[in-house]
Amino acid sequence: ITSGSADLLGTTTVDAVNGTATFSNLYINQTGSSYTLTASSSGLASAVSTSFSVSAGAVSQILITTQPSEGPGADVFTTTPVISFKDANGNIASSSATVTASIKSGTGNSNAALIGTTSVSAVSGVAEFTDLGIDLAGTDYVLTFESSGFASVDSAAFDVTDPLPYQLLFLEEPYGGFNKNYPSAANKVRIADKLGVTVADATNEITLSIKSGTGTAGAALSGTTVVTASGGLATFNQVAVDSGGTNYQLMASSSGLVSATTSTFNI
Template sequence: LYITDGTQGGTMLLKDIEPTGNGLPVEKLLVGSVVLFRAFTYANGTELWVSDGTTGGTQLLVDLNPGAASGFPNDMVVFQNLAYFTALAPGSGREIWVSDGTAGGTSVYADLVTGPASSEAQIIGKLGNGILIEAWHPTAGRELWFDGLAGLAPNAAFSGGSVTVDGASLPATIDTAGTLTDADSSDFDTGTMTVTITSNGTANDSLLIENQGMSAGQIGTNATTVFFGGTAIGSFSGGSGTAPLVITFSGSSATPAAAQALMRAVQFDNSSASPSLAVRTIELQVSDENGNFSPITSIALTIGNIAASLQVSTQPSGATGSGPFAVQPVVEVVDAVGQVVTGFTGTVSAALSAGPSAASLSGTLSVNAVSGIATFTDLAIALAGTGYELTFSSGTLATAVSNAFNVTYGTPSQISIVVQPGSATQATTFATQPVIEIQDAGGNRVLNDNTTQITVSIATGTGASGATLSGTTTVTASSGQVVFTNLELDTAGSGYRLEFNGSTFTPVLSNPFNVAASGGTGGGSGGGDEGGCSTSGNQSWLWLVLL
């Protein structure tokens, strides 16, 4: 393939299409800014090529009949910047094709004999606003055909599959990067653009056109007229609730560029203070002046920056019975896509929702969020246990549940009598010996305490005067427990209380208990004055009573 500027010096080889033979480039046709032509290579056969006038931009456009077989593109004509030609392909036989000069824009235009069979179509040439075709059809034989060439449908596409709009700053533009093209139309006169909320729409929703102004490149509105760069391009109606927004284009100023700018100016709004947070589906479709409709393009719209739920960003941990959790929970108020709603200042409350039934949550249970974040500072659970969970709530927002966590025993801070001394007999080891626990502030036994010593004594002012407590009165803790084993009192009496002291702990007193006198040692053997009972009249009645 050669290129020339019309001079001998400016005529040169552009590309050697088939270095081992002849490329035979023929059927050359200007389409827009590129040239389409037919050329041969041993690798691909005779196929459709394209060139932009550079060596790098000269290449195979589409391998119509894949592999070394040939598609033989023939009969090329241009109509409204589109090339129409006949070609052979496995799925359609030899039929009529169309190309806009790109691989994606090259496809079968009319499969006159459906399927792999061929109509053996030949394009005779252009005729008015169409092309004259000679083709075979099973019901009509080989005849002349005329195609009015309604042209290609426009193409509209949102730039992505989803968008999140700021619910605190509505109305919001749906897509500022959407694209709208029409390869064979210079304007959309009499065509339409229809935008519809097709799912989860509410009566408070609306679709509208942003009034950007009347300067160059801007979309403007006045009453029901829409403008591009200050020139009217059509009128609009609808858009309230679930009613579609419909723009009807008019005039030659409704160019594809104007229509694309309009697509990028469509906005979503909601008039409710608490809008539904369900994800809306918004669809857009465009028709051109020839009545061709673009494929429907859709986008999922989420309303963001509206409080929807809570999420725990910092989990509670390091909990002991000694006091507040070492790591306090932090809860975020988030929108439908998980972003913190910084304008939220409402109350967030914490409650115990799992764990031992005897446990309770203490501390400041409700706090106000600051910039959408609630920070707790003094939550505590006194009872050691496993599987605790906290649930956080705020009005109608979806609640959040913390990860499960455990509460362990803390540092020793108190002693407690867990087994009280029972009533006893003088000079006899108590039948029920006292047991003391070393506990944290929450009343949990400190299982790793094996050093604390507890000393027991008779509480001042209790029991019989002059009584003595004997046995092992100082005992060292084992796994947080002190067990006395051989305490006894030598004097009978009532209202005894024992006092337990240890290290810096506050002393504790036992419940009152009594000590009974031990049994008598005398025994009656009868007879003389040295022992037993006598019926002699000179015996003391007091002695008899004591016996």
């Protein structure tokens, strides 16, 4: 090969018969364009072929080209798993077939499940699981990837750590109350992961307020409106709305977390 970075495989040295040398099992192991071949023989001028391209052969296997990596539970993998359809020489071959992911039996947490899209159609021979994750923490997880007609492949083992705080959720919705009395029920806010499961060790500071544009203009909350959560739960005691009105909403917020807003209520 006089251009390109691939290898020329097969029988590359042949004796001529009646002035003609035939290379019957010669091939190039990588796809590419603008390849040229040079034929040489001692004492003779060399010859260079015209340029040509090499495309992938028939799909013969699926391979993991990007492994899933360790990350928190209830979230997408830190590194997106990528599966490629390849020919016998390892070149990516065109395919739109579907690849399905699953947790290999006996690995990780036995109660865990995949979250996100578990079946992906390949595009130009590549299937990317961009929103895939695992809901529960565990060690030595292995994923199995399957596509009809091909041998399945297993990922390398990896760990999933405890889910991280992601959002705030009111434990219950309010159902109204009286002026200067806190609306019933909505006095507890929990810290949850992306799946809405309470993060039991979360201790974030949470602020409670009247959502802007709701209720009576100028109304405010009295009492302690900033609370540090314990066990993933913040309880707001003796907090009241100071003015009567309709269509109030409360908002719970905490730095770095998705805020929560109640349904409307009247005072």
